[in-house]
Each structure stands twice: as structure tokens, then as C-alpha cells.
Amino acid sequence: MGKIKGFFRDLSLKKSIIAYISLFAFTALLLSALTSTSCNILKTRIYDSYPVPGEKYYLTSEDGERLGEGTYIYKQEKAISEKDMRLICLLEFIPLAAVPVYSVLSVIMAALLFYRNKLKVPLAKLEAASEKIAYNDLDFQINYYSGDEMGRLCASFELMRRTLAENFSRMWRQVEERRQLNAAFAHDLRTPLTVLKGYDEMLLTSPDPAARDTALTMGRQISRLERYVDSMSGLSRLEDAEPAYETCRVAALGGALKENAELLCLRADKKLSFYTDAEEESLCLDKGLIFQVCDNLLSNAVRYAESRVALGVQVEDGGLLLTVSDDGEGFSGEALRKAQSPYFSGEEDRAEHFGLGLYICALLCRKHGGRLRLGNTARGAEVIAFFAPGR
Secondary structure (H helix, E strand, O other): HHHHHHHHHHHHHHHHHHHHHHHHHHHHHHHHHHHHHHHHHHHHHHHHHHOOEEEEEEEEOOOOOOOEEEEEOOOOOOOOOOHHHHHHHHHHHHHHHHHHHHHHHHHHHHHHHHHHHHHHHHHHHHHHHHHHHHHHOOOOOOOOOOOHHHHHHHHHHHHHHHHHHHHHHHHHHHHHHHHHHHHHHHHHHHHHHHHHHHHHHHHHHOOOHHHHHHHHHHHHHHHHHHHHHHHHHHHHHHHHOOOOOEEEEEHHHHHHHHHHHHHHHHHOOOEEEEOOOOOOOOEEHHHHHHHHHHHHHHHHHHHHHOOOEEEEEEEEOEEEEEEEEEEEOOOHHHHHHOOOOOOOOOOOOOOOOOHHHHHHHHHHHHHHOOOOEEEOOOOOEEEEEEEOOOO
């Protein structure tokens, strides 16, 4: 019995469906024959219940022996009742209807049995595995052993899962090593920078004008290095931070973001356009994280805008959608591809900016379960930040 089960388990899907259909087709043919025979027997019994009136005559040979079964000679047959006549018609119809009915039922049963024995279990395992992979859960195994196509598919899926788990583990190790290296680099730079800053201050008091000019130039570069070290330290802290969710009214949050945007635009002598569709909605969000993203996006928009900046706060797909746009030149093709990478900047003068603003925004959006999308409109650049609500 085990060998038979193993044979059908390893049988290919094509051969299996042919085997199931053939088996049930034969069963349908057998049932059709049995039904037809049973109906004929019942019809014969009904006819036999009405004896033929009259006397029976036989043909005889010269020796007086009966030939054949004889025949009745009568004047009028006995009428069959209406009820039995309807039953006879039904018995004649049933064999004709049984063939298509049994055929359809055989196909349905073959398909159901094929699905239950060959597809149901592996499809359920693959569906559960897909859901877990979608949520970055790779701590599971796909155990389905069969020599058919579904068994090979499950084996390939399990190989993919193991490969993904290994790649993710390697990637996280590399990310952690990079973070530790950046933190160590930033920490180790502080001491020589402090020493250089002290010598620079000494040179600034020198009576030699050339020495003082050199000290001023060196001081500007030291200040730039200090800001760079601070940005690396801040980035490391942001990567370790987790959102602190709290329930808040979107309308109130939008109003606070609008006030902050008005101050930034006022300082830069730019006009602000604000729009929102939030009324009474409440979402579970990290307000501090959203303010940090909005500040970064508005700072970029104000810097590149010619005269106008737009801020939109909306509720979409159950989360918060933040849209910041300006009427500047827009993103270049390279910026659209690389602006969310760390330390990328489209500006030649990077004394004040190290290309971390959009990278930090993208990082914080991902931590909040959302995303950051860059684009250009007919009037300039546009950045859309989405924040998924906390649970």
C-alpha cells in the first residue's frame, strides 16, 4: 500500500490528471450501463404485470411437438395505467440523462481529487511561505517531499528562502559593520580635530599676516570636518532609533507643520501654499519623526525654489501623505536616481551640505513603515513622503 501511495505521490501532474480522469470516466461508463440495465429490468417488470388476454397457440411439428414459445390470439390488449405509463417514460429517459450527468460528475470528482491529493498541500505551504517572506520572516522551512512538479517547486522555493536568509544575514552584518566603522571613525576623528583646532587658534594670534590667513583657511576646513563628524554621529543615532507612536489628530498635526513651514518660507522670502483634506481623522504616528522629515524637505524646497513652496498633508491608504514641492529647476536625472543615497549632492560647493538630507528622510520614512518618492512636475521638484500608521 505504501508503495502505491508513493507511486501516485511522485507521479507527474500531467500523468496524474490523466489517471484520475480515466478512472472516473470508466466509473461513469460503468454507472451508465448499470443504470440502463436497471431501468430495462424495471420496465420489463411493469409490462409483465399486465398479462396478455386470450389463448396461447403453438406451432407443432408432424410429430405433434411444440415449436417456439407460441403466441396469444386476442381481440383487445389490456390497457396500461396512466401511472405506470409515466413510470415507463421516466425509465426510458433516465438512461439518456445519466450519461451526461455521470460524465460531468466524473470530471468534477476527478478535478477535486486531483486538487486534494496533488495541489492543496503544496499550494498552502507556498502561500504561507510567500506571506512570511513578504514580512521579512525567513525563519521557517518548506517541508513537502514529492517527485512531481509541485515537489520540485517547493524545493526551489525552499532553496530561494535559504539563499535570501543567507543574503539578508550577510547584508545586516555588513550594515552593522559599516555603522560601527562610521561611529568609530567619527569618534577617532574628534581628538586630532581638537588638536588641530588648538593650533589653529594659536596661529590666529600670530603677528605674521600670512600665518593668520592660513589659520583662517584651515579653520574653515576644520569646521567643515567637525560638521561632517557630527553628521556621521547623528546618522548612526538615527539608524538605531525606533519610532515612538502616539495617537494624534491629523488636522492638528497639519496645522503645526504649516506654522513651521510659514516660518521657514518667511525667512527665505518665499510664498507658501498649504493644502489638506484631513478633517477629523486620527492616526498613530511619531510626530517628532514626521517633523524632522518635513523640516528637511522644506529646507531643500526653500533653498531651490524661485518664489513658491507648496506643502500638502493628506490621509491616503490609511496613512499620512506629506507632499512638498517647489517652483525651482527640479531634480536632475542623476539626482532622481541617487538623491536617496548617503553623501550624494548635486551641488559643487558642499561646504554646508553633505548630501544626507534626503537619505535621512528616506531612512525615517522606512522606519515608519512608509516610503519616499522623488519626482518633477511641470512647475519644479516634488517629494512625497508616506508614513504608515503604527499598530
